[in-house]
Amino acid sequence: xxxxxxxxxxxxxxxxxxxxxxxxxxxxxxxxxxxxxxxxxxxxxxxxxxxxxxxxxxxxxxxxxxxxxxxxxxxxxxxxxxxxxxxxxxxxxxxxxxxxxxxxxxxxxxxxxxxxxxxxxxxxxxxxxxxxxxxxxxxxxxxxxxxxxxxxxxxxxxxxxxxxxxxxxxxxxxxxxxxxxxxxxxxxxxxxxxxxxxxxxxxxxxxxxxxxxxxxxxxxxxxxxxxxxxxxxxxxxxxxxxxxxxxxxxxxxxxxxxxxxxxxxxxxxxxxxxxxxxxxxxxxxxxxxxxxxxxxxxxxxxxxxxxxxxxxxxxxxxxxxxxxxxxxxxxxxxxxxx
Amino acid sequence: xxxxxxxxxxxxxxxxxxxxxxxxxxxxxxxxxxxxxxxxxxxxxxxxxxxxxxxxxxxxxxxxxxxxxxxxxxxxxxxxxxxxxxxxxxxxxxxxxxxxxxxxxxxxxxxxxxxxxxxxxxxxxxxxxxxxxxxxxxxxxxxxxxxxxxxxxxxxxxxxxxxxxxxxxxxxxxxxxxxxxxxxxxxxxxxxxxxxxxxxxxxxxxxxxxxxxxxxxxxxxxxxxxxxxxxxxxxxxxxxxxxxxxxxxxxxxxxxxxxxxxxxxxxxxxxxxxxxxxxxxxxxxx
Numbered sequence: 017x018x019x020x021x022x023x024x025x026x027x028x029x030x031x032x033x034x035x036x037x038x039x040x041x042x043x044x045x046x047x048x049x050x051x052x053x054x055x056x057x058x059x060x061x062x063x064x065x066x067x068x069x070x071x072x073x074x075x076x077x078x079x080x081x082x083x084x085x086x087x088x089x090x091x092x093x094x095x096x097x098x099x100x101x102x103x104x105x106x107x108x109x110x111x112x113x114x115x116x117x118x119x120x121x122x123x124x125x126x127x128x129x130x131x132x133x134x135x136x137x138x139x140x141x142x143x144x145x146x147x148x149x150x151x152x153x154x155x156x157x158x159x160x161x162x163x164x165x166x167x168x169x170x171x172x173x174x175x176x177x178x179x180x181x182x183x184x185x186x187x188x189x190x191x192x193x194x195x196x197x198x199x200x201x202x203x204x205x206x207x208x209x210x211x212x213x214x215x216x217x218x219x220x221x222x223x224x225x226x227x228x229x230x231x232x233x234x235x236x237x238x239x240x241x242x243x244x245x246x247x248x249x250x251x252x253x254x255x256x257x258x259x260x261x262x263x264x265x266x267x268x269x270x271x272x273x274x275x276x277x278x279x280x281x282x283x284x285x286x287x288x289x290x291x292x293x294x295x296x297x298x299x300x301x302x303x304x305x306x307x308x309x310x311x312x313x314x315x316x317x318x319x320x321x322x323x324x325x326x327x328x329x330x331x332x333x334x335x336x337x338x339x340x341x342x343x344x345x346x347x348x349x350x351x352x353x354x
Numbered sequence: 355x356x357x358x359x360x361x362x363x364x365x366x367x368x369x370x371x372x373x374x375x376x377x378x379x380x381x382x383x384x385x386x387x388x389x390x391x392x393x394x395x396x397x398x399x400x401x402x403x404x405x406x407x408x409x410x411x412x413x414x415x416x417x418x419x420x421x422x423x424x425x426x427x428x429x430x431x432x433x434x435x436x437x438x439x440x441x442x443x444x445x446x447x448x449x450x451x452x453x454x455x456x457x458x459x460x461x462x463x464x465x466x467x468x469x470x471x472x473x474x475x476x477x478x479x480x481x482x483x484x485x486x487x488x489x490x491x492x493x494x495x496x497x498x499x500x501x502x503x504x505x506x507x508x509x510x511x512x513x514x515x516x517x518x519x520x521x522x523x524x525x526x527x528x529x530x531x532x533x534x535x536x537x538x539x540x541x542x543x544x545x546x547x548x549x550x551x552x553x554x555x556x557x558x559x560x561x562x563x564x565x566x567x568x569x570x571x572x573x574x575x576x577x578x579x580x581x582x583x584x585x586x587x588x589x590x591x592x593x594x595x596x597x598x599x600x601x602x603x604x605x606x607x608x609x610x611x612x613x614x615x616x617x618x619x620x621x622x623x624x625x626x627x628x629x630x631x632x633x634x635x636x637x638x639x640x
Binding site: 146 | 381388389482484
């Protein structure tokens with residue numbers, strides 16, 4: 017289904033909401049774009065109408081139907097505490113906000129598609145998990161952290177909404193952790209510490225999603241939503257140790273018993289890198305997702321694979337790199353032994 | 355060879371090693387999507403080679419039953435109560451004896467993958483978590499996969515039960531092989547049971563550390579870490595005739611009785627080969 021006409025973006029002031037609005041503005045086939053959030057977007061948007069409203073407030077049920085949206089994109093799912101959004105507020109924003117937004121969508125007769133920017137955290141991070149989780153494998157493992165449980169609850173509401181409205185295309189996007197130039201999140205702050213504490217004896221497989229692909233996939237899914245869940249993850253995977261080596265970052269192994277304390281303490285000391293429980297599990301067990309649905313059904317071509325994202329990040333964050341230049345810059349060289 | 359030439363050769367060796375280390379330190383090496391690092395596997399191979407040639411004096415037969423390319427599934431008996439080395443030795447046998455050597459990708463028990471250190475060593479040398487999704491994906495990529503369907507029951511059985519094959523799980527490996535049209539190559543490993551003769555278990559300790567079991571062998575935990583040294587038994591590895599499943603078609607994986615039949619057939623084939631191999635080998639250590 018090609019979605020045109022009126023698009024409502026909930027959570028337009030978040031980075032991804034703003035980027036989506038900017039990308040949609042460039043598409044002449046998209047009619048009106050209306051952004052909802054509690055604060056105006058931080059970037060200048062040309063033809064996006066901004067509407068100040070809080071999706072946690074029941075008033076949204078009276079506002080949204082009046083906008084007569086064809087597509088609603090929910091970008092207001094927050095992954096980690098940011099300035100002005102303490103961790104306690106996350107549950108409210110993610111679960112209650114989504115619940116209210118879905119209740120409002122119930123009353124929109126014009127609605128053709130609903131896209132939610134969710135998280136691959138629904139799969140958890142488990143040692144014995146499939147290396148490439150497919151969309152039907154959610155909830156196979158117990159949800160351990162608060163954020164995982166929030167995402168689980170949110171997907172529960174989403175599923176029941178989808179069952180109530182078989183005529184609306186409901187698309188749940190499960191994003192892997194983003195990494196990219198200019199992106200400031202706990203993962204990038206962690207990876208740019210002068211010395212990176214890793215969990216001794218563990219080397220997780222990661223799939224860092226490039227920021228450009230994160231926006232690109234969200235835009236593609238808004239224009240061509242498909243029913244059900246879709247993983248948004250890059251091709252391949254890269255281990256944390258190799259990522260750090262590419263970035264020229266010295267790593268120091270910390271015994272797992274105290275790694276949580278160290279990550280918190282060090283992060284607090286440097287004012288940056290609190291990874292939260294979710295990030296700690298990810299940095300121990302890793303997680304890999306299968307992206308065939310994204311590529312084949314939504315039809316989005318990823319610009320970066322996992323290694324490419326890591327290299328792009330390394331290039332921009334080069335620290336020790338200038339001191340110890342790679343003997344073979346730019347090319348993944350195979351053995352040079354004779 | 356003149357002295358100058360020799361010095362030159364040493365210099366170039368040293369340069370090669372330095373370049374290799376620099377390359378590793380800067381992350382300029384290849385790692386596949388599963389985390390398999392072929393260069394690393396090659397670097398630790400001398401250890402496996404020593405165990406294969408000197409320590410266990412492995413004799414391998416029928417290695418050409420393993421296809422040189424395309425998908426194939428190795429199915430073996432599992433043994434070695436402390437560290438099951440049979441997977442590594444089957445892999446080494448293919449590396450050393452096969453005309454077209456290739457890396458066997460082992461499917462590893464979840465509990466093992468949760469252990470610090472072990473998990474990434476296994477992953478870098480080609481191990482993946484044992485589940486049908488991973489096996490299917492590996493075979494669809496035309497890789498050589500290796501499973502031990504007995505799982506922990508196999509390598510955790512006591513010494514008196516040695517070479518008696520345990521139940522083959524739920525036959526999940528047959529289902530995947532049928533779905534992907536993969537030939538099954540049964541492998542019989544003789545010798546793995548004597549490296550750590552398991553006499554008993556410390557069940558209370560196992561409960562505390564969350565392990566499936568903590569074994570008692572003649573040397574472990576009596577001699578402490580030294581008890582982890584495997585005994586130098588004599589090994590035989592036999593690769594058996596491949597079982598072609600492509601004739602059944604992908605729908606056949608739904609047929610439970612067929613799946614159990616095939617699973618049992620593979621099990622019996624390996625069991626017979628084990629008895630044969632034991633007679634051929636003779637005494638375990640000499």
